[in-house]
Amino acid sequence: MxxxxxxxxxxxxxxxxxxxxxxxxxxxxxxxxxxxxxxxxxxxxxxxxxxxxxxxxxxxxxxxxxxxxxxxxxxxxxxxxxxxxxxxxxxxxxxxxxNSLVQDPLLEDKIIVSEEVESLMKKIDRLQEKERKILLLRFVDELEIEEISEILGKSKGAITVAIHRALKSLDSLMKND
Amino acid sequence: MTDKEKQLIDHLRRLKQVQPDFAYLKSFKRVLENRIVLDVKSEPIFFFRAFRLAASFGVFLLAFMGLGFGMVVATQNIPVDTFLYPVKLVGEKIQLGVQSFDAKSRADLKLKFALNRLSELKDLEENNLNDPSKIKALLDGYNQELSGIQNEVLRISVERDGETLGYLLEVESRLENISGELKVLRFDSVVPEVYLDAENFSSFMKELVSRKIFEYETKNRIFADDGQKWQRAMNEFLRLRSRGQMLAFSLNSSLSDGLKTTALELTESGEPLVTPQPENTSLTLDNLRSLNQELDSWQVSFNALSESGSDEDLLKLFDSLSEFEARLAEAETLLK
Structure with missing residues (x-):
């Protein structure tokens, strides 16, 4: 970078x-x-x-x-x-x-984000933790596949597959809304 | 990648808009730095010094046994394309451990080692061994030496003494020569693009040393007799001007972003409450506008005086620049 x-x-x-x-x-x-x-x-x-x-x-x-x-x-x-x-x-x-693990943190902490970002955060919050993690590392932190593979201790192939699956899950979440 | 995936990725990238809690990060930085200073001052330094003393003693002992200095000197002529080359680098490290005792002597040796890397590059290029990965490795070594010099120069105190100014001028002139050599090598190289980072770093280093000389001159009210004192004032002016412009650009961007931003507090009717822009932003913009006007006036005065002005005039110009720098730093802090 x-x-x-x-x-x-x-x-x-x-x-x-x-x-x-x-x-x-x-x-x-x-x-x-x-x-x-x-x-x-x-x-x-x-x-x-x-x-x-x-x-x-x-x-x-x-x-x-x-x-x-x-x-x-x-x-x-x-x-x-x-x-x-x-x-x-x-x-x-x-x-x-x-018993709720995730309450409404944004409201609780008054973090200033746009409405669009808030709605997106709520969507990715519904992804599995490992899917959320991999999408954030790749597309928000803009890390290379090789870097993610070093961080998570998995092969580059496994990371590529995981990204693809996570995108699919996000897509179905978006469709359901 | 399908269009749908591209669209999802675009959505995800919007999450970058989240603004970190800069106030917290800034306050924690102070805590972290205090902790580091305490750690560095205590045990590790003691062990490091003890280790260095023991290592130095060991090296001297070897020298007396007929292996020491002879070996270090001998390693200096090992060619870069031989398998013994790493021994030469170890020799340099030993030399640094034994012969350096303060920031100046360390910077001195590192300048010498940076020059060694350039001679080795020249050997590679002249012998048609111009494998880009080997050239890159040597340039990385060169950058590493320069980075070491950067740390040493930052450590040199600008308190008045009989040697510092002369020393800084010498470092500046040696860096100038090294940069010249690097330019020639790049010009003759078959892979000139590999040299770009090293060239940028060399320019940055020259600027850093020039800035240190400027600080020394401003603080001690004396000038180096290298004929560059007016040029240094102009360089400082240009640096401040570009810093001011960058800050104004960030402020304008944050103002326009802010218009799209809402706080997630709700009014009684359940509508999101739009938070007004922090006053700091507009205050800082006003300060910057006035600072820019003063910088313009400074430039007019500089142009009028640079031909025939006295040292007294130049000192006043230096003082104004220091004052601008302080105001700019304050504006930057407010923005963070």
Missing amino acids: KGEPENIKLDQVSGFSLVYDYYSPLIWKHIFLRVSLKEEANDLTSEVFLKTWDYLNSGKKIKKIKSFLYRTADNLIVDWYRSKKRVSSLEQDVSEDE
């Missing part, structure tokens, strides 16, 4: 700050579109960069920072969904009214 920081010493304040300046809005956007909650997007984005810094600070090397950041974000989102499910099932025991 044009303008990506390159040749940067990640283990220094200036280098890591440059990486943060460039990638934090992209990672935030990706997380927000996956979890639909502003506060969670803030927390998880912070955690992505803290974890990345801790990794570097422990003396390990990162070959491709972009893939590393998206992979860390993905792991955190998966963990977040798992913990959310646990909480949700506990709440279900207490009250039948509070």
Whole structure:
């Protein structure tokens, strides 16, 4: 992608700050579109960069920072969904009214988006999590198939097939509406 | 790809319009930077220094045993197209560990290594070994050295001392020579397009050093005697002007985007409530307009003075530029 920081010493304040300046809005956007909650997007984005810094600070090397950041974000989102499910099932025991995993996050957090984007977010929210993830990585984050394959640890062929299937699912959702 | 798929993808791309929470990201940046500074200051630095000391000691020991410096010097003549070439790069790393002790000496060595990469490129091109992937690898090495110099130059303090200005001028002149060499190589190369990134990076580096000299001159109220002081003022002016134009462009775009944007708060009747534009945006646009007018006046004064103005006049022009820079930075912060 044009303008990506390159040749940067990640283990220094200036280098890591440059990486943060460039990638934090992209990672935030990706997380927000996956979890639909502003506060969670803030927390998880912070955690992505803290974890990345801790990794570097422990003396390990990162070959491709972009893939590393998206992979860390993905792991955190998966963990977040798992913990959310646990909480949700506990709440279900207490009250039948509070069993919804996804409430109306946009209203709750007053995120400013156009009506068109809001309606689209609600549609992709109905996709399976893995389908939503792959479509966002490919068409919103504009990652190459090879990059997605590195992030998700799957072959390029499997990614291409998954994208095709996810597009089909989105198409049938659109038709049903 | 079918038309239907293209249509779906177009829909998905509209999700890019979501605006991140910049206020939060900015505030967290401070937290992150403090954390990094604390981490860098504590253990790792101690271990790094201890490791470097031990490594240096080891290298000296080897030298005394008849292998050390002889080996480092010998590696400098290893040709690029031989299997021993990686040893030369290791030799350079050892040299950097042993012979550098401050930002200036490190930048000095990295300039030398960048020049080494260019000599190797010349060897490749002259011996018809112009495999684009090999050329690209050497240019990546060249960029890496330049990136190292960038870090060292950023670290050099502009506090007045007897050496810094002279040193920066020397770095500037060496970068000028290196860029010249690179241009010649590109001109003769069969794959000139591979050189483009390195050439852009070289220009960026020259600009960075020139900016550092400008900062030194403004802060310490003295000028380098390289005959470029008026040119440096003009370069700074051009940088600010283009920054101002870019900012005005982003502000205009965000204003026009804002007209299509609604907040998802509902009125009592259930209708979406349209949020007014933040006052900051229009305030910043007003500031920018006035700043642009002042930049125009600055240019008029510069043109009138550049032929026969005194150092005192030039210092005033420098001060105005510093003030413009501060205002521009403030406007940029408001926009974020």
